[in-house]
Amino acid sequence: MGTEGENARVIAGRYRLEARIGRGGMGVVWRATDQLLGRQVAVKELALDDSLSADEARMQRDRTLREARAVAQLRHAHIIVVHDVVVDDERPYIVMELIVGGSLADRISRNGPVDAVEAARIGIDLLGALRSAHDAGVLHRDLKPANVLMEAGTDRVVLTDFGIAQVAGATTLTESGAFVGSPEYTAPERMSGARTGPESDLWSLGALLCTALSGASPFRRDSLGGILHAVVVDEIRPPDQAAPLLPVVRGLLERDPDLRLGATEAERLLRAFLDTGRTPRASSAYTPTQRDVARRKPAPAPPAPTAPTTDSAPAAPADRPPSKQSAHSARGVLVAAALVAAMAGAGVSAAALLMHKGGDGGGTPTSSAPHSAPASPRTTKTSPTPTTSASTAPTPTVTVTSSGVVAPASRKAPSGYRLAQDPAGFSLAVPEGFTREAQGERTFYLSEGEVFRLGIKATDPEPDGPTAVMRRADAKGPSTNPGYHDGRVTGTTHNGYPAALWEFSWGGFTKAEGARHTYDLCWEQDGRMYDVWVSAPVGKVTEAKEYFDVAVDTFVP
Structure with a gap:
């Protein structure tokens, strides 16, 4: 049980919560002191959802702790360091390194958009962080300017709040109609809940670069329905300020995740811009599945949540991509499904947290070999x-x-x-x-x-x-x-x-x-x-x- 003392609360018998420094959909972030090691830390106090049953609340808490522990295994200069995960009075807390300085969103709000050189630097650092996380089987799921910290004095870029969809218990549009995440930065394939992977984080980075360069996401609209339509159907128009980095921005904002620019190629293009002042075209031989985007099974066409669709185009043959007409029809079905689900009662939760890592073996150190291989x-x-x-x-x-x-x-x-x-x-x-x-x-x-x-x-x-x-x-x-x-x-x-x-x-x-x-x-x-x-x-x-x-x-x- 947390204790009160001289205007500060101590949790887990160790961390003194001293000043609130942030609040989001997932809870409150405190500046705190680790009394055991005598250092300043940031502590995220996760909000409890009073609408959940006891079992549901325990499920969410257990998953949160598991995901946070997994992210704590990540080690990268541009990923937030997780020091500890504790439970106090049945509420989970995540103890992280304290980054002195505001977020990229704060910086844009205070000083306006950044120039192309600074955007390229930020992009390179975030790509390194994402590639490290993706290699470990960890997705971010809520990449946006508010989740990118800029350390004062060094301008170090630090990615925080991994795994919102994993921790919150939903992909994006849930069956109850709730939207978990930040829709202006959410990839179209995640809008439908049909697929999510490293490619989805890269789409979010493309939208983030546009925001950093112009001050606003290219998908900003007056309503959730308008945002969903902009992401899935509308023509994508990067801001004029993105012109120096246009090959990167357009490549990351490719709606087909299998054709989307991958992290390795995006970083190559950004480094070329910093070295030469111009961004080359993406390599024509490059495909995201060759290096840094895990190959994924084709996403099934998303069904409309309330009414069946009767006019969807037939699938294209497997050996060639769908026609523009069928792709447009598929996007229409997708956005219809997303809109119907959203209007079924959705609120938008802009939250944040942490996520996970990957494995092999076979269920015990005694995994059996495939049929095609001789018995071992x-x-x-x-x-x-x-x-x-x-x-x-x-x-x-x-x-x-x-x-x-x-x-x-x-x-x-x-x-x-x-x-x-x-x-x-x-x-x-x-x-x-x-x-x-x-x-x-x-x-x-x-x-x-x-x-x-x-x-x-x-x-x-x-x-x-x-x-x-x-x-x-x-x-x-x-x-x-x-x-x-x-x-x-x-x-x-x-x-x-x-x-x-x-x-x-x-x-x-x-x-x-x-x-x-x-x-x-x-x-x-x-x-x-x-x-x-x-x-x-x-x-x-x-x-x-x-x-x-x-x-x-x-x-x-």
């Missing part, structure tokens, strides 16, 4: 199954998760997933196209070619609990998973039950495929121990993390 010793080992980095959320009622999932009580799967009622007695949402395979006491759902492996195991509980089980599995990692490295076990909770998250990388099944990463969550519930994990190649951790979160969030024993 690890297919028959029985060491404890690793714990996936699942969301530590309470028993769900009706909540929309980070990947657009409605929690199990509503028995719905997000777009692109199906609800699997497994013969073993549990249910969970798995990606469409994944096929089931039983391997002894483990059940797998496998993608084509077994690139992604989602595993589930249920056993009798161990006397010393999930964390001890996962630590033993971690200790055996080098013998059960050749090339094992970067193993990490974190004690946590899931649905209010004791849990442990195990995350690690290893050498993979074959040299051709290369290294893999695993997220694994293990927890005890109602006299059973459950283990859910997802394994994937290290280059696909963003997708793996999404599959993992959905699986854990929708799992019902």
